[in-house]
Amino acid sequence: MDSLFxxxxxxxxxxxxxxxxxxxxxxxxxxxxxxxxxxxxDRTQKKSTILRNYPLIxxxxxxxxxxxxxxxxxxxxxxxEELPFNRAQxxxxxxxxKNLDATVAxxxxxxxxxxxxxxxxxxxxxxxEHENAALGPIMIGPYCNKPYSTSSVFNISGMSFGxxxxxxxxxxxxxxxxxxxxxxxGEGGLSPYHLEGDCDLVFQIxxxxxxxxxxxxxxxxEKLESIARHHQVKMFEIKLSQGAKPGKGGILPGLKxxxxxxxxxxxxxxxxxxxxxxxxxxxxxxxxxxLIEHVRHVTGxxxxxxxxxxxxxxxxxxxxxxxSRGEESxxxxxxxxxxxxxxxxxxxSLIDNVGLTLTESLPxxxxxxxxxxxxxxxxxxxxxxxxxxxxxxxxLCAGADFITSARGFMFALGCIQAxxxxxxxxxxxxxxxxxxxxxxxxPANKANRVANYQKNLVKEVSTIAHSCGVSGPRRLHRHHAxxxxxxxxxxxxxxxxxxxxxxIKLH
Numbered sequence: 421m422d423s424l425f426x427x428x429x430x431x432x433x434x435x436x437x438x439x440x441x442x443x444x445x446x447x448x449x450x451x452x453x454x455x456x457x458x459x460x461x462d463r464t465q466k467k468s469t470i471l472r473n474y475p476l477i478x479x480x481x482x483x484x485x486x487x488x489x490x491x492x493x494x495x496x497x498x499x500x501e502e503l504p505f506n507r508a509q510x511x512x513x514x515x516x517x518k519n520l521d522a523t524v525a526x527x528x529x530x531x532x533x534x535x536x537x538x539x540x541x542x543x544x545x546x547x548x549e550h551e552n553a554a555l556g557p558i559m560i561g562p563y564c565n566k567p568y569s570t571s572s573v574f575n576i577s578g579m580s581f582g583x584x585x586x587x588x589x590x591x592x593x594x595x596x597x598x599x600x601x602x603x604x605x606g607e608g609g610l611s612p613y614h615l616e617g618d619c620d621l622v623f624q625i626x627x628x629x630x631x632x633x634x635x636x637x638x639x640x641x642e643k644l645e646s647i648a649r650h651h652q653v654k655m656f657e658i659k660l661s662q663g664a665k666p667g668k669g670g671i672l673p674g675l676k677x678x679x680x681x682x683x684x685x686x687x688x689x690x691x692x693x694x695x696x697x698x699x700x701x702x703x704x705x706x707x708x709x710x711l712i713e714h715v716r717h718v719t720g721x722x723x724x725x726x727x728x729x730x731x732x733x734x735x736x737x738x739x740x741x742x743x744s745r746g747e748e749s750x751x752x753x754x755x756x757x758x759x760x761x762x763x764x765x766x767x768x769s770l771i772d773n774v775g776l777t778l779t780e781s782l783p784x785x786x787x788x789x790x791x792x793x794x795x796x797x798x799x800x801x802x803x804x805x806x807x808x809x810x811x812x813x814x815x816l817c818a819g820a821d822f823i824t825s826a827r828g829f830m831f832a833l834g835c836i837q838a839x840x841x842x843x844x845x846x847x848x849x850x851x852x853x854x855x856x857x858x859x860x861x862x863p864a865n866k867a868n869r870v871a872n873y874q875k876n877l878v879k880e881v882s883t884i885a886h887s888c889g890v891s892g893p894r895r896l897h898r899h900h901a902x903x904x905x906x907x908x909x910x911x912x913x914x915x916x917x918x919x920x921x922x923x924i925k926l927h
Contacts (some may be wrong), residue, residue: 505807510831512808516876517832517869536779537904538814541912543889552882553892558821560655560799561722561752568654568722570620570822572601573893574812574878576870577803577824578624578659578726580608582672582681582693583841588833588850590863593617595832595870604824607659607695608672609684610647617867622655623647624726625715628695630685639701641718648719656715657755660698660708660727661775675844676853705738712751724753726803728775729785739792747797755824756785758804778804778815783898783913786819807831809880816881816893817901817913832873833866 455476462468462475470478508529515522532539557569576596581589589611596603596619603619605611607626614621625632625639632647634640647653672681672693682689702708708725716723729735742750759775782802789795802820806812807828815823827835834848846852849861881893888900898914905911 505805505827505831505837509808510837513828513831513873516880517873519872519876522876522880533904533908535904535906535908537910538810538913539902539904539910540810540813540817540884540888541900541902542887546889547886547891549886551891552886553895555878555892555894558799560724561716562797563748564716564722564752565720568620570602570654572599573816573822573881574874575601575822575824576603576829577826578604578606578622578657579826579830580606580624580630580672581611581613581684582608582676584830584851585846585849585853585858585861586611586613587858587861587863587866589613590616591833591861591866592829592870593619594863594867595829595874596620598867598871599874601874602654604657608681609686610650610653611684615650615652618652620654621650621652622657623653624657624659626659626695627697627699628685628687628693630687630693630695633686644715644718648721653721655722655724655752656719657753658699658708658711658715658723658725660702660725661757673842673844678853705734705741708738709741709745709749709751713749716752722752724751724755724799724801726755726757726801728757728759729781730759730774730776732784732788735785735788739788739794742794743792747794750794750797753799753801753821754785755801755803756782756820778802778806779818782815782818782820809877809884812877813881813884813893813896814901816896817898819898828877829870829873832869834861834869 458479459475462471462478465471468478470481512522514520531537555571555573557571559567559569561567576592579588579592583606590613592603593614594617597617601620602622603614603617604622605614605624607624607628607630609631610621610623623631629637629639632640632643634643648656674690674692677685677687677689677691677693679689685693687693699711702711712723712725756778757775758778758781782800786795786800789798789800799821800819801822801824802815802818803824803826805827806815806823806825812823830850831837833850835846835850836848838847840846841851844852844854846857849858852858878893885891885893885896888896890896890900899912901913902910903913
């Protein structure tokens with residue numbers, strides 16, 4: 421019996437060795453054949469100099485170049501080195517979304533001498549926790565039939581269904597309801613997934629009028645009224661420009677335009693969805709105010725506009741026109757976006773070079789409104805890379821009534837900054853319509869993370885406010901923040917502005 425068993429084992433091992441040997445020979449032969457084919461192909465092609473001069477070996481350059489994105493992010497980049505968001509910024513959002521301890525040890529890794537760094541002015545007698553002031557509601561749109569009042573300081577910026585996936589929209593909708601904040605639909609129209617969470621919504625009207633356009637692409641009052649009848653829709657935002665594409669319309673690649681998205685937007689399926697670079701019916705401040713008044717009349721709800729600011733002349737003209745028409749003609753709010761990129765697809769030439777950052781534009785816009793006595797009438801919403809408590813607190817100091825963020829909430833959903841938002845290959849299921857990739861994004865779980873992130877951020881902004889000696893975020897003003905200059909010394913934020921004595925928020 422033992423002899424028979426030994427023979428069987430020997431036979432099995434012998435056949436296994438034969439099989440592995442054959443497999444190795446086959447693989448080696450296939451490798452050599454493929455190498456020869458690639459060598460000939462590289463040597464004879466005329467598109468790539470590297471491959472023509474270094475056939476086969478030159479392919480490793482492209483492999484290493486592509487792999488470098490991964491290795492830099494996970495192995496080589498320091499906590500404060502990456503752009504657009506470094507590891508320290510992202511890690512805070514991840515911890516806040518998961519309700520984990522947000523404290524760190526052994527001192528700051530942030531270079532506090534870096535020009536442009538913000539330092540908050542602590543008070544020798546900070547407020548105690550029980551002295552925290554309740555975030556009372558602020559009304560937007562006093563001349564509307566249905567003005568909007570909200571207490572939420574930090575809200576979800578525009579992200580269209582189409583640019584982001586169905587489960588991402590569902591998670592944001594339910595998460596916004598849990599957090600008590602609003603959710604901007606983005607320019608892609610109103611989907612059932614925005615509505616299902618029953619959160620407050622801001623409907624964005626882009627240059628292509630998606631969701632409220634007629635068959636000719638013009639604004640449809642009938643569809644506008646239909647959107648306004650939803651009780652969840654609280655305000656309308658006319659998008660003039662945004663950080664990702666100042667001076668260019670929205671871009672949604674055709675591979676992301678499903679039949680459902682096409683029906684919601686009112687466009688053909690499977691074709692690139694490229695918006696005009698401006699509203700065809702708005703070519704002056706007069707026409708902008710006319711459109712705002714028209715939408716407000718049709719909907720009965722607050723109407724404002726979103727823009728990246730670089731020139732003050734047109735803003736001065738707008739304020740002068742409002743003063744001549746009467747303050748009831750003013751936009752109910754202005755959303756100011758930074759010119760340093762957004763979540764979606766955009767030309768690098770625009771992301772890198774066009775539009776001022778929020779650091780410069782936000783205080784200047786408030787100064788202009790103060791100059792014309794319109795600050796109390798027009799609410800200011802700040803957008804543009806505000807994902808951590810300090811950035812939100814600074815925006816409040818600099819003049820904002822509300823802050824919105826898109827990428828902060830994307831990180832709360834699980835975004836890993838893979839930089840594939842425009843390719844339909846997002847590995848976290850947020851910006852893809854590939855159902856296999858969407859499978860990992862559970863809306864119920866992510867809704868909780870969205871709410872946790874919003875609440876923990878506001879809580880830490882309150883902590884900064886207490887350290888500055890005021891009882892809550894809305895009590896922060898310019899004199900509570902200092903900005904580091906090129907010589908390494910800091911100066912009060914209000915000293916950099918032309919109207920330091922009047923630069924206060926009026927609620």
